Amino acid sequence: MEYKKVVVDGYGGDNAPLEVLKGIKKSLDEIHDLKVIITGKSEEVYNLILEKGLGLENYARLEIIDAPDIITNDESPTVAIKTKTESSLVKGFEYLKNNEDAIGLVSAGSTGAVLTGGFLKVGRIKGVSRPVLAPVLPTMKGTPVILADSGANMDCKPINLLHFALMASRYAENMFGVKNPRVALLSVGTEDHKGNDLVKKTFEYMKELPINFVGNMEARDLLSGDYDIVVADGFAGNVALKSCEGTLQTLLGILKSDIKSHTMSKIGYLFMKGTFKRLRKNFDYNQYGGSPFLGVNKIVVKCHGSSKAESFYQSIKQAYNLGQSNLIQSISSSVNGIDIKIEE
Amino acid sequence: MEYKKVVVDGYGGDNAPLEVLKGIKKSLDEIHDLKVIITGKSEEVYNLILEKGLGLENYARLEIIDAPDIITNDESPTVAIKTKTESSLVKGFEYLKNNEDAIGLVSAGSTGAVLTGGFLKVGRIKGVSRPVLAPVLPTMKGTPVILADSGANMDCKPINLLHFALMASRYAENMFGVKNPRVALLSVGTEDHKGNDLVKKTFEYMKELPINFVGNMEARDLLSGDYDIVVADGFAGNVALKSCEGTLQTLLGILKSDIKSHTMSKIGYLFMKGTFKRLRKNFDYNQYGGSPFLGVNKIVVKCHGSSKAESFYQSIKQAYNLGQSNLIQSISSSVNGIDIKIEE
Numbered sequence: 001m002e003y004k005k006v007v008v009d010g011y012g013g014d015n016a017p018l019e020v021l022k023g024i025k026k027s028l029d030e031i032h033d034l035k036v037i038i039t040g041k042s043e044e045v046y047n048l049i050l051e052k053g054l055g056l057e058n059y060a061r062l063e064i065i066d067a068p069d070i071i072t073n074d075e076s077p078t079v080a081i082k083t084k085t086e087s088s089l090v091k092g093f094e095y096l097k098n099n100e101d102a103i104g105l106v107s108a109g110s111t112g113a114v115l116t117g118g119f120l121k122v123g124r125i126k127g128v129s130r131p132v133l134a135p136v137l138p139t140m141k142g143t144p145v146i147l148a149d150s151g152a153n154m155d156c157k158p159i160n161l162l163h164f165a166l167m168a169s170r171y172a173e174n175m176f177g178v179k180n181p182r183v184a185l186l187s188v189g190t191e192d193h194k195g196n197d198l199v200k201k202t203f204e205y206m207k208e209l210p211i212n213f214v215g216n217m218e219a220r221d222l223l224s225g226d227y228d229i230v231v232a233d234g235f236a237g238n239v240a241l242k243s244c245e246g247t248l249q250t251l252l253g254i255l256k257s258d259i260k261s262h263t264m265s266k267i268g269y270l271f272m273k274g275t276f277k278r279l280r281k282n283f284d285y286n287q288y289g290g291s292p293f294l295g296v297n298k299i300v301v302k303c304h305g306s307s308k309a310e311s312f313y314q315s316i317k318q319a320y321n322l323g324q325s326n327l328i329q330s331i332s333s334s335v336n337g338i339d340i341k342i343e344e
Numbered sequence: 345m346e347y348k349k350v351v352v353d354g355y356g357g358d359n360a361p362l363e364v365l366k367g368i369k370k371s372l373d374e375i376h377d378l379k380v381i382i383t384g385k386s387e388e389v390y391n392l393i394l395e396k397g398l399g400l401e402n403y404a405r406l407e408i409i410d411a412p413d414i415i416t417n418d419e420s421p422t423v424a425i426k427t428k429t430e431s432s433l434v435k436g437f438e439y440l441k442n443n444e445d446a447i448g449l450v451s452a453g454s455t456g457a458v459l460t461g462g463f464l465k466v467g468r469i470k471g472v473s474r475p476v477l478a479p480v481l482p483t484m485k486g487t488p489v490i491l492a493d494s495g496a497n498m499d500c501k502p503i504n505l506l507h508f509a510l511m512a513s514r515y516a517e518n519m520f521g522v523k524n525p526r527v528a529l530l531s532v533g534t535e536d537h538k539g540n541d542l543v544k545k546t547f548e549y550m551k552e553l554p555i556n557f558v559g560n561m562e563a564r565d566l567l568s569g570d571y572d573i574v575v576a577d578g579f580a581g582n583v584a585l586k587s588c589e590g591t592l593q594t595l596l597g598i599l600k601s602d603i604k605s606h607t608m609s610k611i612g613y614l615f616m617k618g619t620f621k622r623l624r625k626n627f628d629y630n631q632y633g634g635s636p637f638l639g640v641n642k643i644v645v646k647c648h649g650s651s652k653a654e655s656f657y658q659s660i661k662q663a664y665n666l667g668q669s670n671l672i673q674s675i676s677s678s679v680n681g682i683d684i685k686i687e688e
Contacts, residue, residue, distance in 0.1 A: 140594050151532055154540040188495055188582040196498040196579040219583040220590030235540040236583050238532040239563040239576075243587030246564030250484050251595055254626060258619045265619040271612025275602045282598060 003035035003061065005102040006319045007095050008312070010040030011070045011088040013108025013305050017045055020108075021054055023312025027320075028061055030313075034320055035061045037095055037102065039088040042066040067091035073305075077112030081120055089113055093121035096298055103323025104299030106290065106315045108307045115152050118293045118300040125328060127336040130156070131295030132164045133234070133302065134171060135241065136288035141225025144288055146172055146181075148231055151238035152293070158202040159342050161185070161231050162209060166334040167294040168229040169211050174325040175292075175318070180212045181228035186236055187216035198233060206231075208340050219243070248283060289318035295331065299323045347379035347405065349446040350663045351439050352656070354384030355414045355432040357452025357649050361389055364452070365398055367656025371664070372405055374657075378664055379405045381439055381446065383432040386410040411435035417649075421456030425464055433457055437465035440642055447667025448643030450634065450659045452651045459496050462637045462644040469672060471680040474500070475639030476508045477578070477646065478515060479585065480632035485569025488632055490516055490525075492575055495582035496637070502546040503686050505529070505575050506553060510678040511638040512573040513555050518669040519636075519662070524556045525572035530580055531560035542577060550575075552684050563587070592627060633662035638675065643667045 008024060010017045017040055024036050038045065042064045049056045056062055069087040071080045084090055089109050096105045105122075107114050115133065124131060133152040136144045148168040153160060165183050172181035185203060187195040192203060194216055206213045217227060219240045232240065259265040269276075281287075290303035290311070299322045301315045352368060354361045361384055368380050382389065386408045393400045400406055413431040415424045428434055433453050440449045449466075451458050459477065468475060477496040480488045492512040497504060509527050516525035529547060531539040536547060538560055550557045561571060563584045576584065603609045613620075625631075634647035634655070643666045645659045 140598060154532070186583065188498070188579060188586075196577075199579075218590075219586035220593070222587060222590060223594045224590070232583075233540075235532060235543075236580055239530065239580050239583050240587045242532075242563035243566060243584045244591045246562075246566060246568070247588045247591035248595065249564070250567045251592065251623070251627075253484060254623060255619065258622055259616070262618055265616045268612040268615025268617075268619070272603070272609045272616060273612075274606055275599065275609040275612070278602055279595070279598060283595075 001033055003033055003101070004320055004324060005035045005037055005099065006316050006323070007037045007039065007092045007102055007105040008316065009088050009092045009105070009107035009109055010038040010045055011109070013303060013307050015306070015308055016108065018048060018052065019308045020312050021045070021049060021056065022309035023316060024062065025054055025056055026309065026313040027316040028059060031317065031320060035063070036316065037063045037065055039065045039067040039091040039095070041068055065091055065095060071110055071113045073110045075110070075113070077110060077116040080113050081116045089117055090121070093117045097121050104301065104319030106301045106303060106312065106319050108303035108305055108312070111151065111302060114300065114302045115293060118296040122296045122298050122300065125295055125297055125332050125335070127332065128167070128295040129163050130160045131293055132167055133291050134168050134294050135291035137223060137244070138283055138287065139223045139225035143225050143228070144176060145222065145225070145227055146229045147222070147237050147241055148229060148294070149234040149237045150241050150291065151234045153234040155235070156198060156233035158198065158205050161198070161202045161233065162205055162338070162340065163295070163335055165206060165209060165211055165213070165229065165231045166338070167331050168231065170327060170330045170334055171292060171294055172228050174322060174327045174330070178228050182214045183211050183229045183231060184214050184217035184227040186219060186230050186232035186240060189218060190216050192216065205340055205342060209338060287314070289314035292318070292322065297328065299327070345377055347377055347445070348664055348668060349379045349381055349443065350660050350667065351381045351383065351436045351446055351449040352660060353432050353436045353449070353451035353453055354382040354389055355453070357647060357651050359650070359652055360452065362392060362396065363652045364656050365389070365393060365400065366653035367660060368406065369398055369400055370653065370657040371660040372403060375661065375664060379407070380660065381407045381409055383409045383411040383435040383439070385412055409435055409439060415454055415457045417454045419454070419457070421454060421460040424457050425460045433461055437461045441465050448645065448663030450645045450647060450656065450663050452647035452649055452656070455495065455646060458644065458646045459637060462640040466640045466642050466644065469639055469641055469676050469679070471676065472511070472639040473507050474504045475637055476511055477635050478512050478638050479635035481567060481588070482627055482631065483567045483569035486626070487569050487572070488520060489566065489569070489571055490573045491566070491581055491585055492573060492638070493578040493581045494585050494635065495578045497578040500542060500577035502542065502549050505542070505546045505577065506549055506682070506684065507639070507679055509550060509553060509555055509557070509573065509575045510682070511675050512575065514671060514674045514678055515636060515638055516572050518666060518671045518674070522572050526558045527555050527573040527575060528558050528561035528571040530563060530574050530576035530584060533562060534560050536560065549684055549686060553682060631658070633658035636662070636666065641672065643671070
């Protein structure tokens with residue numbers, strides 16, 4: 001049997017390596033032609049497997065590659081990727097790059113380091129101006145929405161946003177089977193002329209792309225379910241994403257503390273537990289796995305730093321599926337197939 | 345007795361003119377040296393006062409100025425302000441400009457038109473590079489946070505953001521009595537080097553300003569209560585503001601429909617009504633009145649398009665208070681008092 005290899009950074013994220021291992025276990029048990037390469041402190045990992053009774057010690061489809069070093073969130077991503085050659089992330093990228101049968105990498109480590117590693121070690125797809133970090137968010141209608149970019153590219157030109165739209169369209173098709181995904185441009189109003197310089201210029205070019213461009217949208221409708229893809233520069237996209245997360249947390253925080261301090265509400269909460277459970281599930285940003293870094297030559301999935309077993313499992317499955325899909329080739333032909341003259 | 349005159353656009357917003365009139369009534373009954381000038385279709389307004397029994401027909405402190413035309417949200421703000429000379433908004437701005445004892449204007453009309461009107465009719469304070477629209481949002485700690493800019497200036501330079509910081513600091517002092525307000529720069533992380541080009545450049549200059557600059561902040565902490573003022577370009581600020589509003593609406597919408605379709609939750613809701621009431625009150629964006637347009641020569645307050653009586657009342661009171669405060673002079677001396685060399 002030929003195995004599909006997914007590389008997992010064993011020491012990325014707040015809950016590594018235990019939750020990483022639990023996620024790997026679930027993936028291996030479910031997908032029988034999957035092989036996982038985990039990078040990290042091999043002895044520690046092995047001891048943890050025994051100590052916690054994870055039952056992974058005899059798995060032939062799990063390989064541990066020793067990587068004694070760790071890249072933290074506080075380091076300069078470029079310096080870390082270039083110098084920390086013994087880190088779990090760099091070792092993982094090296095494996096991904098050097099092994100043809102390795103189809104993807106999953107990491108919950110420093111976003112900057114994962115992006116820089118993908119860019120420097122795996123490399124851009126030829127023709128792609130800038131790779132894009134494209135998380136998937138839940139919406140009111142239960143359908144996913146892809147936000148491209150969410151923070152990989154701070155200052156953008158129109159050509160970058162056009163490429164984001166093309167790449168995210170291919171991702172929506174390959175990952176969710178969405179036909180003709182609706183692409184909108186993040187702006188300050190839905191009218192054609194609204195926005196900053198970048199949005200106004202991009203709008204005109206976007207109309208010429210072979211995508212289903214539905215026009216400008218407002219940040220208030222990000223979670224409406226009216227769009228499959230929202231395109232933005234990485235700064236604005238990051239602001240939108242984090243504002244949503246922050247409001248959600250603030251609101252649930254206020255609810256929680258209010259309920260705690262009012263007896264009637266405490267009683268009410270007992271009856272409403274189902275509602276809150278469904279709400280949390282609906283808004284679980286991990287239900288769709290991690291955020292793919294689209295535009296690099298192999299599948300790279302960045303998980304949230306606070307990821308737990310379920311999220312690692314979803315992300316490994318995502319890398320496994322995308323790695324076997326047509327995504328990279330279709331991004332390449334999309335990006336290289338357009339013929340738009342851009343004035344800079 | 346010398347009256348303080350506040351001009352109110354009688355035909356701005358979704359609920360004009362009835363809710364505008366109700367708000368005026370409350371203001372006049374509470375503030376005894378206030379005189380309100382309302383602009384709009386005078387006959388219609390007068391008939392409405394009688395028909396609805398608003399009790400305003402004999403108020404000497406209410407003056408109706410006839411303005412048969414209305415500026416809508418769909419029009420180009422600049423064209424509308426220049427050509428619709430008989431509109432309620434332009435008539436209001438003309439009154440504000442030509443009468444020394446008129447201290448402020450309140451409108452729930454088209455944001456673009458209110459900003460353009462303020463800029464063209466009332467004029468900038470000398471030295472201010474760009475006026476700023478600075479709404480006040482509620483936070484988790486119950487304190488307000490001022491967002492400057494929220495959408496008046498799409499493309500900004502560092503000097504604009506520095507002026508926003510200075511003007512909002514003076515506003516926080518005058519409006520809320522906050523001493524040494526904490527100013528943060530909206531970015532994609534709290535670290536000094538994070539952000540796009542604009543933020544990185546502005547950060548360096550911001551440190552030199554005579555304000556309480558606390559560094560970069562992330563959009564997720566906008567409602568945390570850890571900052572009194574958040575400074576951003578109008579595009580990013582608008583994205584943050586609308587993402588918060590949108591998430592809040594989405595979340596409450598999902599809660600509502602879930603409660604409706606589950607009997608247990610319906611029962612629970614009866615016990616939890618107090619919690620939801622307090623939540624809505626805490627997140628009521630109108631509790632602090634409207635958004636001032638800082639940097640123009642008189643007080644201009646923009647109310648939300650969906651404003652009701654309470655919000656008009658709050659905004660009129662806000663204009664009345666700010667119009668008598670030291671705000672305009674202190675903005676002028678702040679902005680003209682700094683000596684920072686900016687490389688463009």
